[in-house]
Amino acid sequence: MAATKEEIITGLAEIVNEIAGIPTEDVKEEKSFTDDLDVDSLSMVEVVVAAEERFNVKIPDDDVKNLQTVGDAAKYVLDHQG
């Protein structure tokens, strides 16, 4: 069953917490991965791969650069999840 936007954001928060050690409550829709959450370009790759596995989506490298905020990533997953 496809995840809702809220479920995706909760899942992304857990992933960001696991990879970058950011408290889950800080991971909100409007937050920028690099500017607000201190997720650098390499950690972003780890977040993306974890999100792919968790939500059963494919996120090609070319699309990763467009995922600036948690909301961008949630929308991408919502639109592409299998």
Add this chain to the structure above:
Amino acid sequence: MTAKIRPAKGSPYARIHGVGGYRPTRVVPNEEILQHIDSSDEWIRSRSGIVTRHWAGPDETVAEMTLEASGKAIADAGLTADQIGTVIISTVSHFKQTPAIATEIAHRLGAGTAAAFDISAACAGFGYGLTIAKSLVVEGSADYVLVVGVERLSDLTDLSDRSTAFLFGDGAGAVVVGPATEPGIGPTRWGSEGDKADVISQTVSWEAYREHRVEKFPALRQEGQTVFRWAVYEMARVAQEALDAAGVAPDELDVFIPHQANMRIIDSMVKTLKLPEHVTVARDVETTGNTSAASIPLAMERLLATGQARSGDTALVIGFGAGLVYASTVVTLP
């Protein structure tokens, strides 16, 4: 008539008999790199784990570094140069293509008329050379094979590229592969992915430079995120396959020596592979930088020299880089 051809008689198995390394005398700290790029020591360390690297001086040519490392490897094997039957040199930064530098090395080492040739497999060059060497020993074309990875990547570094200026180092690492009564080098899992040729490459061809179509000397460039993803996830799978092919369980592994590309890649590979706590992981990139084909034998030599690894330990090695190409196998340390 079709005559019956007598095949060569090789050794049942092969192993690494000795290892040697050479690091240029000049140590270059991040502060020196920061004279060329807008960055910080903290940024370089957090993205790469690199604190210092060695850059070769005018006298530390590809040939001189190779001779130093090779002499040590041959001595470590308890051999003399005249016992070397084949010399294989992997490099992407020797700027004279013909003749192969391996012939000069064979001659200057005193390896007589040893077969000698260069290979080009970038950061997987050591694994490619090791695989060829093992095959030669087992097939019977050589008793002892010298395999060298050598690079002067400082010559191919664009000091104005803030994503790569701090990455590369120079040096040479060598091993001697020879006969064994027990398998000392496992099956190789290797391959290429030419559809990803643009991910890591030389910025421009020598031809374009010669014809003045570009002003800047060729340098190495890469797409960091794509390389990271491929290395951490795809290469971890290849390394696992090499372990499985060798029939070595993670608990039996003592040492992991991945290509020293970047500490972040190494850390994430270790996590993805779920290696047991007791496995010693080579982290030579911190003080050596990324030396492409030289990185695995250099890291191997340092682990043994510092007592972090011991002769007889079982090590998983994996090289991966421009091509894209990769090679992974399990070896018994010399």
